[in-house]
Amino acid sequence: MQAADSLPRTIDEYIAGFPPSVRPILNKVRATIRRAAPRATEAIKYRLPTFMLHGNLVHFGAFKKHLGFYATPTGNAQFRTELAAYQGAKGSVQFPFDRPIPYGLITRMVRFRMEENTARAGAKQKPAATSAPKVKTTIRTVLHRGGSLWAKGPMRGKTMTGYWEWFRQDGTKLRSGHFAAGKQTGVWTTYDRQGKVHKVTDLKPRKKTPVRA
Secondary structure, eight states: OOOGGGSOSSHHHHHHTSOTTTHHHHHHHHHHHHHHOTTOEEEEETTEEEEESSSEEEEEEEOSSEEEEEOHHHHHHHTHHHHTTSOEETTEEEEETTSOOOHHHHHHHHHHHHHHHHHHHHHHHSOOOSSOOOOOEEEEEEEOTTSSEEEEEEEETTEEOEEEEEEOTTSOEEEEEEEETTEEEEEEEEEOTTSOEEEEEEEOOOOOOOOOO
16 A cells, blocks of 8 residues: 555656556546547546536546546446446456557546536526425437437426437437526537547637626
8 A cells, every 4th residue: 555645746746656558548547538628627636636517527547457537427327338347346447458558448438427417517507496395307309200319318397408419310419518497508519420539619608798887
């Protein structure tokens, strides 16, 4: 066990503690997360490199035979099909060093977590209604004419809310983003047919300019 004064205090110190063969992988993971979440800040938490945006975003770390990536249980659940080929737990996944590291998948997972945290932070800023009746939230799916999935996401009553995804008729994802009270909010992402990010739009609320009398 490492002494307290020898524990890394920054991600640079963390990466420097690994063999030269591992450092390039860690540096590339770090750069990948930075590009996907440019507004996130770096920290060391749970002895792991951590990126933060409205709370913990993702963690990563090197082990003897694999890279550990931690995108929380919601992140793993969202990408469970793509993660099925890897070992992991409810909120973590192991990417073996003897196989190519899926940097594209890491990018998509980080963007999802960024959208999720941003939407959650926006919801917390709104005053809670004290007398509004409870409205049931359901998952709605919309199909193309041919029967393939076109869109899916939660509905609160008749209003779109939370994280939504749209798909092309061939099954590839077209775009994704969050709704709050029926309005687009947070980060919206458009994908090409290979699943790579094509465009990212950050729908920040515009500040109202005060009108001078």
